[in-house]
Amino acid sequence: MVVEDDLVTRRLLCLAIEREPSLILCAAVGTVREARDYLAQCSIDLLLTDLGLPDGSGVSVIRHCRHLRPRADILVITMSSEEEQILACIEAGAAGYVLKESLQLKILDAIIDLRAGGSPISPMVARKVLTCMRGVTRTAEDAGEGESTLLTRREFSILDSISRGGSYAKVAEALGLSIGTVQTHIKNVYAKLGVHSRTEAIIEAQRLGLISIHPRRI
Secondary structure (H helix, E strand, C coil), X not given: CEECCCHHHHHHHHHHHHHCCCCCCCCEECCHHHHHHHHHHCCCCEEEECCEECCEEHHHHHHHXXXXXXXXXXXXXXXXXXXXXXXXXHHHCCCEEEEHHHHHHHHHHHHHHHHCCCCXXXXXXXXXXXXXXXXXXXXXXXXXHHXXXXXXXXXXXXXXXXXXXXCHHXXXXXXXXXXXXXXXXXXXXXXXXXXXXXXXXXXXXXXXXXXXXXXXXX
């Protein structure tokens, strides 16, 4: 199943799939609602999804697919190379992440690789994932054994986004979460750091070496 709201891109994806004898196109839709409705009624082996959809984030489609069709392979095809989006997709269950700039040349190779048990990832995305993992490792080493396990990866991600000046709504949208879920994570962060406000959380996390203060963009 293809989930892509841009008609031209969706058509290119469909044509590529239809030309490959080993693949059968089950459905091609453009919204989160259509994707969820189809998944609730029909079985698929492979999901290709964009992230920026008219009625929500493709991350929610990934989660829904992983819940209803746990054996399905999931490939993200998007313009976004934002670290938060990448990590959110991986945590939700995506096994591949391909940028649209390489779409025409790489899409069939990515699909076949995924079906063979691989994890196709655009080079830029792979570099960001590796950089992020190195950063988490350094943070853990610098913070010390007790503090390294203080926050979960999701809590780290949300706190870092908040420290960059992001609102709860923007953080929720970027990570494909509800605002309520973000607020719950923030409450957990407050409890773990022993603080009672966003500013105190950022200052304490910086003191512990968990995050760095980022200047806000004007």
